[in-house]
Amino acid sequence: MELIVQGIVKAFELLLSFDPEVLGITWLSLKISGTATFISLFFGVSIGTAVALTTFPGKRLVISLINTGMGLPPVVVGLFVTIMIWRSGPLGFLEILYTPYAMIIAQAIIATPIVMGISLASIQNLPPNLRLQILALGASRMQMVWVLIKESKLPLLAAVMAGFGGVISEVGASIMVGGNIKGYSRVLTTATVMETGKGNFDIAIALGIILLILAFLVNLLLTHVQQRQRLR
Amino acid sequence: MKMFKNSKTVAVLIAAFLLFALGASDVLAANAEPKQKNIILATTTSTQDSGLLDVLIPIFEKETGYFVKTIAVGSGQAMAMGQKGEADVLLVHSPDAEKKFMEAGNGVNRRLVMHNDFIIVGPSADPAKIKGLKSSAEALKTIAKAGALFSSRGDNSGTHAKEKALWKQTGITPAGQKWYQETGLGMGQTLNVASEKKGYTLADRGTYLALKKNLGLDVLVEGDAALLNIYHVIEINGTKWPKVNAAGGRAFADFMVSKKTQGIIKTFGVDKFGSPLFFPDAGKKVEDLGK
Structure with missing residues (x-):
């Protein structure tokens, strides 16, 4: 119990003293996971919408695969990405193992099925006649898709939150492909693992609290956007 | 038709996007250094967890201009990385496995750095x-x-x-x-x-x-x-894996056994624990340790 109190005190000490290392780690976490979420948003929403709006043989199988992907174990993604990009791997010429790039790639792979699955479900959940109605009003196909995406804004923002929440709190892939290099690829989760290993439990708890505050602030912003649309 | 009903929403979204775009460009800049400047050091968790490398690596980077990527794993995994040419230099403490590693021609120039127990x-x-x-x-x-x-x-x-x-x-x-x-x-x-x-x-x-x-x-x-717990530094064989940064690995190994570094190792931890954590041994023979 005493340790938890110490951790909370330490968290505010680190935050209020603007400790440059902790600020750097926090900022890097936000950058990497934010970029990864944006990438996943692009692929997730577009593919999710496409699958939802088309019919083709084996559609149920594809949907099952996407839904399974929502639970993709980060450490397996980390292993797969590592093998692809290390020097002897097929993408070794890129030389991006142990860089923030590699972390963005791995996190985007983790977040994409989450965003895709939620987008798919939310578009499918719209009343089926809506499509016909929009087309009947003379909208082009692209305009129709855009209106549908707008109609499911609420669940889509939930998809962003789920995707971001999934990657900012993820550690297995980040430590494997990023390497937890000081001042370069060390993020809040990997630093927490390391400080726990070092026995600095107070700092580890402090980093955990900073991670929660960060996730809270991002979600607060997104919820604000989401709910404002709702109230109109 | 209007894409967004609310200009504030647009502003928030654009601001958020710029924030991340800015962030991404920072990441890009960090990676723009010449690639042969990067050294991958595969080492054991003990050298990192003790804080020794946090002291030594900034000195090395400042002196030579190299950028060291320290990957702290177990000695076994560090050698597995070396075996595939995925690391440039190793700092490990598993002497029997190291000998096999050298016999297989994976490393060149294995040198004694320090010991503790x-x-x-x-x-x-x-x-x-x-x-x-x-x-x-x-x-x-x-x-x-x-x-x-x-x-x-x-x-x-x-x-x-x-x-x-x-x-x-x-x-x-x-x-x-x-x-x-x-x-x-x-x-x-x-x-x-x-x-x-x-x-x-x-x-x-x-x-x-x-x-x-x-x-x-x-x-x-x-x-x-x-x-006895004995640490050696091993350069990875650059002729076996052309992608290995052999010059960088050599520079780091030389640095670890240099007089100045050995002096830092000797006093490291004294202020915090009252006794040193490692004993510098460069140039000595393994058989003479602990006597």
């Missing part, structure tokens, strides 16, 4: 009564006979390799025994497990000292010559 720690109640035993093998035998809980790293690290070698001396096969638990975790976490479960374990002194304040474990056996 392993200790057998356990609960202060010491249920197996091993405190004060001079021989570490004898102590393990006693633990086995008493059936007292022993936590093993079980992760092919240098510490795990040492532990297996000691068990071999005793002629006992601990794997599969009820009192023998493999954690598969790093040294720090294994010490925590041993402390929580009131078990014994083999630890390097540096990590034990760093964690001591949170542990309910005492040093029970120490000072046995078999408990």
Whole structure:
């Protein structure tokens, strides 16, 4: 119990003293996971919408695969990405193992099925006649898709939150492909693992609290956007 | 038709996007340095967890302009990385495995850097009564006979390799025994497990000292010559893997055995723990250590 109190005190000490290392780690976490979420948003929403709006043989199988992907174990993604990009791997010429790039790639792979699955479900959940109605009003196909995406804004923002929440709190892939290099690829989760290993439990708890505050602030912003649309 | 009904929403979204775009460009800039400037150092968790590398690497980077990517894993995994040419230089403490590694032609120029020692720690109640035993093998035998809980790293690290070698001396096969638990975790976490479960374990002194304040474990056996923990630096063979940064690896290895670095190692940890964590040994022979 005493340790938890110490951790909370330490968290505010680190935050209020603007400790440059902790600020750097926090900022890097936000950058990497934010970029990864944006990438996943692009692929997730577009593919999710496409699958939802088309019919083709084996559609149920594809949907099952996407839904399974929502639970993709980060450490397996980390292993797969590592093998692809290390020097002897097929993408070794890129030389991006142990860089923030590699972390963005791995996190985007983790977040994409989450965003895709939620987008798919939310578009499918719209009343089926809506499509016909929009087309009947003379909208082009692209305009129709855009209106549908707008109609499911609420669940889509939930998809962003789920995707971001999934990657900012993820550690297995980040430590494997990023390497937890000081001042370069060390993020809040990997630093927490390391400080726990070092026995600095107070700092580890402090980093955990900073991670929660960060996730809270991002979600607060997104919820604000989401709910404002709702109230109109 | 209007894309967004609310201009504030647009502003928020654009601001958020710019924030990340800005962030991404920072990441780009950080990676724009010439690639041969990067050195991948695969090492054991003990050198990182003790804080030694946090002191040494900034000095090396400042002196040479190289950028060191320290990947802290167990010695076994570090050598596996070296074996595939995925690292440029190793700093490891698993002498028997290192010899095999060299014989296979994976490394060039293996040099002695420093040593400290392993200790057998356990609960202060010491249920197996091993405190004060001079021989570490004898102590393990006693633990086995008493059936007292022993936590093993079980992760092919240098510490795990040492532990297996000691068990071999005793002629006992601990794997599969009820009192023998493999954690598969790093040294720090294994010490925590041993402390929580009131078990014994083999630890390097540096990590034990760093964690001591949170542990309910005492040093029970120490000072046995078999408990030496010896660190070597190995450059990875650049002719076998052309992608390896051989020049960078050599520069780092030279730095580790240089007079100045050895001086820093000698005094590292004295202010925090009252005694040094490592003893510099560059240029010495392994046979002369601990005398």
